[in-house]
Amino acid sequence: MTAPDHGARAARSGSTRRQFLLGGAVAGVGAAAAIGADTALNASADQPPSAPLNGDLTVPFHGAHQAGIDTAAQAHGLFVALDLHDGTDRADLTRMMRILTDDAARLTQGVPALADSEPELAAAPARLTVTFGFGPRFVERARGTGPDWLRPLPSFSIDRLVPELGDGDLLLQIAADDPLTVAHASRMLLKDTRSFASVRWTQQGFRRAHGTVAPGTTMRNLFGQVDGTTNPAPGTPDFDRVVWAGEGWLAGGTGMVVRRIRMDLDTWDELDRGGREQSVGRYLAVGAPLTGTDEFDEPDFAATTAIGFPVIPEFSHLRRARSENPDERIFRRAYNYDDGGAGAQVSDAGLIFVSFQADVDRQFVPLQRRLDQLDLLNQWTVPIGSAVFATPPGCGEGGFIGESLLT
Numbered sequence: 581m582t583a584p585d586h587g588a589r590a591a592r593s594g595s596t597r598r599q600f601l602l603g604g605a606v607a608g609v610g611a612a613a614a615i616g617a618d619t620a621l622n623a624s625a626d627q628p629p630s631a632p633l634n635g636d637l638t639v640p641f642h643g644a645h646q647a648g649i650d651t652a653a654q655a656h657g658l659f660v661a662l663d664l665h666d667g668t669d670r671a672d673l674t675r676m677m678r679i680l681t682d683d684a685a686r687l688t689q690g691v692p693a694l695a696d697s698e699p700e701l702a703a704a705p706a707r708l709t710v711t712f713g714f715g716p717r718f719v720e721r722a723r724g725t726g727p728d729w730l731r732p733l734p735s736f737s738i739d740r741l742v743p744e745l746g747d748g749d750l751l752l753q754i755a756a757d758d759p760l761t762v763a764h765a766s767r768m769l770l771k772d773t774r775s776f777a778s779v780r781w782t783q784q785g786f787r788r789a790h791g792t793v794a795p796g797t798t799m800r801n802l803f804g805q806v807d808g809t810t811n812p813a814p815g816t817p818d819f820d821r822v823v824w825a826g827e828g829w830l831a832g833g834t835g836m837v838v839r840r841i842r843m844d845l846d847t848w849d850e851l852d853r854g855g856r857e858q859s860v861g862r863y864l865a866v867g868a869p870l871t872g873t874d875e876f877d878e879p880d881f882a883a884t885t886a887i888g889f890p891v892i893p894e895f896s897h898l899r900r901a902r903s904e905n906p907d908e909r910i911f912r913r914a915y916n917y918d919d920g921g922a923g924a925q926v927s928d929a930g931l932i933f934v935s936f937q938a939d940v941d942r943q944f945v946p947l948q949r950r951l952d953q954l955d956l957l958n959q960w961t962v963p964i965g966s967a968v969f970a971t972p973p974g975c976g977e978g979g980f981i982g983e984s985l986l987t
C-alpha cells in the first residue's frame with residue numbers, strides 16, 4: 581500500500597506496520613491469540629482487497645533531506661516554536677536532538693515513541709512528517725557558524741508583528757493527514773523537550789482533508805484563491821536548485837520562513853469578483869492568469885485591454901511576486917488558519933505562509949521587499965508573525981537531525 585504518487589517521497593507498505601502490531605500481540609498475549617489475530621486480519625484474504633486506509637500511509641523519515649519539505653503537503657500542519665532554557669548547552673542540544681529524532685523516526689512509521697503514553701494513537705501515521713528547524717540562538721549554543729541569513733527578517737512597512745507570534749530557537753513542523761495523529765506526535769515530542777526548552781508559540785494550519793479533492797490539486801486559501809500554482813516541482817533539478825543549501829553544516833538542508841499573515845475576510849467581502857481577480861491577477865474559478873484559461877497558462881504581462889491598460893495589473897500580486905531575477909524564487913508550502921470570530925468581527929483567519937529556499941537573503945527578502953513596495957493584496961493582508969529557521973539536512977538510520985552541526 582503506497583501513498584498516492586504525487587510527492588517526491590514514496591510511502592512504505594502498510595503491511596510492515598501490521599507485522600509490527602502482530603509482533604506486539606505475540607509478545608503480549610501468546611502465539612495462539614496472535615494466530616487468531618492474524619486470521620482476523622486476513623479474514624478477507626479471498627475477497628478483493630479493500631481500499632487502503634489513509635491512516636496507514638507513511639513517509640520515509642531517513643534520507644538526505646528532512647521529510648516535510650518535498651513531501652506533498654498533508655492536510656494538517658502544526659508549527660511549534662520553542663525557546664531554549666538558559667542553561668541548555670551544546671551537549672544538551674545533542675541529547676535533545678537524538679531523543680527527538682528517535683521519537684520522530686518511530687512516530688512517522690506508525691510506531692509508538694519510547695514510553696509513549698498513548699501508543700494506540702501512534703498506529704495511524706497518516707503520512708506524518710516531523711521537520712526540525714534551528715533558530716539563530718540554537719546555532720549559537722551549538723557553537724556553529726552561519727548561515728549569514730539566519731536572523732530575523734528586515735522589517736517591512738506592511739508588518740504589524742506581534743513578538744509572541746514570531747522567532748524562536750527550535751521549530752517543529754508536524755504535518756499529517758489526520759489531526760489526531762498531529763496532536764499525538766506533538767505531545768510526544770514536546771514532552772521530550774521539557775528539560776531543554778519551553779513552547780514560545782504554536783500555530784495550527786489546514787488544507788483540504790485528504791481525499792476531498794484529487795491528489796495534486798493546488799490548494800485554495802481562505803480568499804478562495806488557488807494558491808501555490810507557480811512553485812518549483814519537488815524532484816526536479818529546478819526544485820533542488822531553489823531549495824537545498826549546498827554548503828557547510830546546512831548542506832542538504834534549507835532555509836525556512838514562517839510568516840503568519842492575517843487575511844481580512846470581512847473587508848475582502850466588500851470587493852466584487854472582478855476586483856478580487858484584479859488584485860491577484862488570476863481568475864478565481866480555476867486560478868488561470870487573467871490572460872489565459874488554464875491554471876498553468878503562462879501569464880502575458882504585455883497584454884493590454886482595449887483602452888491600453890495591462891490586463892494583469894502592475895499592482896497585482898502575481899505581477900509583483902514574479903521577479904525578473906531568476907535567483908529570487910522560493911518554494912511555498914502554506915497552510916490556512918482560522919481562529920474563529922469575536923464580537924462584530926466574523927473571522928480571524930489567514931495564511932501560515934511557509935517558504936523554503938536555500939538562501940533567505942538572496943531569494944526571499946527581495947521578493948518580500950517588492951511586495952512591501954506595491955501589491956494590491958496588501959489592502960487585505962497583514963503579516964503579524966515572522967520567523968526564520970535553518971532546516972538541517974536529513975539523517976540516516978542511527979544518525980540524528982542536526983548531527984552535521986552538533987558533531
Ligand code: HEM
Nearest residue numbers: 805806807808809810841860898901902931933947948961
Ligand atoms: C496572505 C498572503 C498571501 C496570499 C493570500 C497570497 C496568494 C497568492 C496567490 C493567489 C498567488 C497566485 C497563484 C500561485 O502561483 O500560487 C500567489 C503567487 C505567489 N505568491 Fe503569494 N500570497 C501571499 C503572500 C505571499 C508572500 C508573503 C510571498 C513572498 C514574499 C508570496 C510570494 C508569491 C510568489 C513567489 C508567487 C508566484 C508568482 C509567480 O507566478 O511567479 N506570496 N500568491
